[in-house]
Amino acid sequence: MTITKIEKNGILCAIVNSDKPVITDAQSALDVLMTAKYDIGTKNIAISKKLVAEDFFVLSSGLAGEILQKYINYGGRIAIYGDYSHYTSKPLHDFIYESNKGKDVFFVETQEEAIDRLTQ
Numbered sequence: 001m002t003i004t005k006i007e008k009n010g011i012l013c014a015i016v017n018s019d020k021p022v023i024t025d026a027q028s029a030l031d032v033l034m035t036a037k038y039d040i041g042t043k044n045i046a047i048s049k050k051l052v053a054e055d056f057f058v059l060s061s062g063l064a065g066e067i068l069q070k071y072i073n074y075g076g077r078i079a080i081y082g083d084y085s086h087y088t089s090k091p092l093h094d095f096i097y098e099s100n101k102g103k104d105v106f107f108v109e110t111q112e113e114a115i116d117r118l119t120q
Contacts, residue, residue: 001016001017001018001035003017003035004017005041006119009119013046022051023052026066033074034074043077044076044119045071049080057087071105077118080106081107081109084096
């Protein structure tokens with residue numbers, strides 16, 4: 001895993017890159033957040049959907065709730081970017097819609113949109 005530092009509008013953002021998923025459970029998600037905090041100096045995380053375990057997007061697994069609760073508890077913000085069009089779950093679509101109305105968790109299509117959301 002590598003983390004790239006981006007600054008926009010005076011706000012730091014960490015872009016997470018890897019060849020394999022780096023968020024597979026609550027502990028690995030917290031590890032990503034703490035690495036960004038200590039290495040980059042930010043709790044704003046932009047990460048590709050490909051680097052997040054697919055179970056995250058199956059709401060009944062509870063993984064999304066567990067991970068996002070950790071981020072909120074530790075003051076983290078996350079933008080997950082990628083293609084969500086192939087998901088047919090109405091609860092997931094509702095979850096994405098409601099998350100995007102908030103200030104801490106975003107589901108967007110591109111890395112640029114992720115950075116924009118985190119640095120507003």
